[in-house]
Amino acid sequence: MSGFFRRIYDWLLRMFWATEMDVTMIGLQNAGKTSLLRVLAGGEFTYDSIPTVGFNMKRVQKGHVTLKCWDLGGQPRFRSMWERYCRGVSAIVFIVDSADDSSIPIAKDELHSLLHKPMLNGIPLLVLGNKSDLPDKIGVDELIEVMDLKDITNREVSCYSISAKEETNLDAVLQWLIGRAKK
Numbered sequence: 599m600s601g602f603f604r605r606i607y608d609w610l611l612r613m614f615w616a617t618e619m620d621v622t623m624i625g626l627q628n629a630g631k632t633s634l635l636r637v638l639a640g641g642e643f644t645y646d647s648i649p650t651v652g653f654n655m656k657r658v659q660k661g662h663v664t665l666k667c668w669d670l671g672g673q674p675r676f677r678s679m680w681e682r683y684c685r686g687v688s689a690i691v692f693i694v695d696s697a698d699d700s701s702i703p704i705a706k707d708e709l710h711s712l713l714h715k716p717m718l719n720g721i722p723l724l725v726l727g728n729k730s731d732l733p734d735k736i737g738v739d740e741l742i743e744v745m746d747l748k749d750i751t752n753r754e755v756s757c758y759s760i761s762a763k764e765e766t767n768l769d770a771v772l773q774w775l776i777g778r779a780k781k
């Protein structure tokens with residue numbers, strides 16, 4: 599399809615079949631949540647990302663679906679906000695720095711204590727091992743193991759290895775999220 603007809607087609611889809619879905623992005627500080635969202639929204643990757651204070655919101659447009667993405671601060675003082683921002687969303691995205699071994703046990707505990715909250719029952723979960731461009735990263739199988747993802751039974755769970763920097767697997771992330779839009 600030529601660029602012109604593609605734009606008309608996208609516009610018609612948005613006019614008559616538009617869907618907006620809320621997605622919340624959480625994970626420890628420095629995992630790469632803000633970087634991922636910046637790149638998903640069409641921005642440039644940068645090493646000078648500023649730690650998020652509280653939260654930010656950015657919309658990501660993909661065909662007829664608008665992802666309303668809530669990017670939460672990962673420092674300990676902001677983690678008590680996570681539950682409130684996860685309530686009622688179409689999907690929770692939990693981002694892990696897959697090249698930082700020491701962060702993983704803390705990330706696992708934070709994730710599992712959040713998933714025990716009754717208000718969040720059943721919300722689909724996508725766990726992303728970010729920074730796959732770095733040499734010391736762990737792969738998806740190991741991430742599933744160390745994050746105890748096989749023990750999660752009350753919701754749909756998927757796990758991908760990604761790099762916000764090199765834009766690795768970001769299409770798969772968007773496709774997964776769009777597939778969770780509430781009908």
Ligand SMILES: Nc1nc2c(ncn2[C@@H]2O[C@H](COP(=O)(O)OP(=O)(O)OP(=O)(O)O)[C@@H](O)[C@H]2O)c(=O)[nH]1
Nearest residue numbers: 627628629630631632633645647649650672762763
């Ligand atoms: N090599 C590499 N570095 C990354 C990647 N994604 C993010 N970073 C870097 O990791 C650092 C932290 O990124 P942020 O996106 O600010 O992390 P965050 O999870 O939003 O952190 P908080 O807002 O404090 O919770 C920055 O220096 C980024 O440039 C990646 O895919 N590869």
Ligand SMILES: [Mg+2]
Nearest residue numbers: 631632649650
């Ligand atoms: Mg941030």
